Amino acid sequence: MTDLKPQTAAVTRPVSDEGRDDRVLPFAVEPLDLRGRVVRLGASVDRILGQHDYPAPVARLLGEAAVLTALLGSALKFDGRLQLQTRSDGLVNMLVVDFDAPDGLRGFARFDAERLAEVGPTAELLGKGHLALTIEQGNEMSRYQGIVALEGQGLEAAAHQYFRQSEQIPTFVRLAVAESLTGAGMEWRAGGLMVQFLPASRERQVMPDLPPGDAPEGTLVPEMKEDDAWVEAKALAATVEDHELVDPTLSSERLLYRLFHERGVKVFETQNVRASCRCSRERIANMLKSFTPDERKDMVGDNGKIGVTCEFCSTFREFEPVEFD
Numbered sequence: 001m002t003d004l005k006p007q008t009a010a011v012t013r014p015v016s017d018e019g020r021d022d023r024v025l026p027f028a029v030e031p032l033d034l035r036g037r038v039v040r041l042g043a044s045v046d047r048i049l050g051q052h053d054y055p056a057p058v059a060r061l062l063g064e065a066a067v068l069t070a071l072l073g074s075a076l077k078f079d080g081r082l083q084l085q086t087r088s089d090g091l092v093n094m095l096v097v098d099f100d101a102p103d104g105l106r107g108f109a110r111f112d113a114e115r116l117a118e119v120g121p122t123a124e125l126l127g128k129g130h131l132a133l134t135i136e137q138g139n140e141m142s143r144y145q146g147i148v149a150l151e152g153q154g155l156e157a158a159a160h161q162y163f164r165q166s167e168q169i170p171t172f173v174r175l176a177v178a179e180s181l182t183g184a185g186m187e188w189r190a191g192g193l194m195v196q197f198l199p200a201s202r203e204r205q206v207m208p209d210l211p212p213g214d215a216p217e218g219t220l221v222p223e224m225k226e227d228d229a230w231v232e233a234k235a236l237a238a239t240v241e242d243h244e245l246v247d248p249t250l251s252s253e254r255l256l257y258r259l260f261h262e263r264g265v266k267v268f269e270t271q272n273v274r275a276s277c278r279c280s281r282e283r284i285a286n287m288l289k290s291f292t293p294d295e296r297k298d299m300v301g302d303n304g305k306i307g308v309t310c311e312f313c314s315t316f317r318e319f320e321p322v323e324f325d
Contacts, residue, residue, distance in 0.1 A: 024074040025252040036195035047275040063177035067192035073099025088129025104276035170197035176242035191245030197230040277313035
């Protein structure tokens with residue numbers, strides 16, 4: 001999941017000033033031992049968010065989750081799935097985003113509409129709970145899962161904490177989501193940047209220890225100095241602005257050149273991203289068959305049919321009870 005080493009030949013300067021949506025662009029800054037990815041989502045994230053009547057704050061949070069999942073999932077080197085899921089006591093009690101390699105993205109959010117209306121759009125959406133990143137390799141192979149605690153922080157901070165405690169790889173993440181006025185009306189856009197410090201020497205990756213939460217008061221924590229290359233890389237990456245990540249006229253190549261041209265940045269072949277749901281009438285019918293006849297009887301509506309709505313894409317399908325006799 002975190003191996004971002006390029007697999008194709010590189011070009012050494014920006015190749016376009018025109019933005020390209022629904023693409024992930026891997027890159028490297030070799031003098032700083034830096035590997036990373038830039039993702040720009042247009043029609044894909046607009047479709048994912050537009051399939052649900054989410055309030056704007058919830059839509060932005062789900063958009064951030066979609067960007068983070070695309071950044072991580074596009075690094076998979078096999079046909080599998082990466083899922084990001086949050087569960088918490090916050091106003092948004094669940095987020096689920098799937099990335100199906102090589103390019104499929106889908107997601108949904110569950111939230112408390114009444115509480116959100118009471119506290120307003122500026123309230124913190126993620127409460128206390130956890131964020132889980134799960135990789136399914138398929139073919140009955142082992143599944144990998146990493147979990148990080150949510151304490152009210154945003155997805156960027158949770159991602160930093162995840163890589164620090166689970167992967168132990170110095171990582172910087174920036175996520176941005178915005179609505180843009182187009183000829184067709186308001187459309188959602190999203191973008192993200194992830195950089196990782198991957199030197200040949202593992203010793204250079206050592207990071208400061210996490211605070212000893214249960215240590216006695218006054219316990220001294222040894223000071224750990226970060227590698228100079230990583231300090232410089234973080235400082236450069238942190239200059240990126242949210243508007244740059246969602247600007248449709250700014251290409252990912254030009255953005256990377258702005259950030260790292262003094263050190264020399266190489267970009268690699270882009271990867272596509274598309275909104276794609278795995279639901280189908282056949283899949284849902286097989287799911288309904290797993291219930292007992294009495295359970296299916298309780299699902300029958302006033303019109304005498306069983307109605308099922310996909311949480312991801314909001315597609316509604318109806319089934320006759322006799323189909324399962």
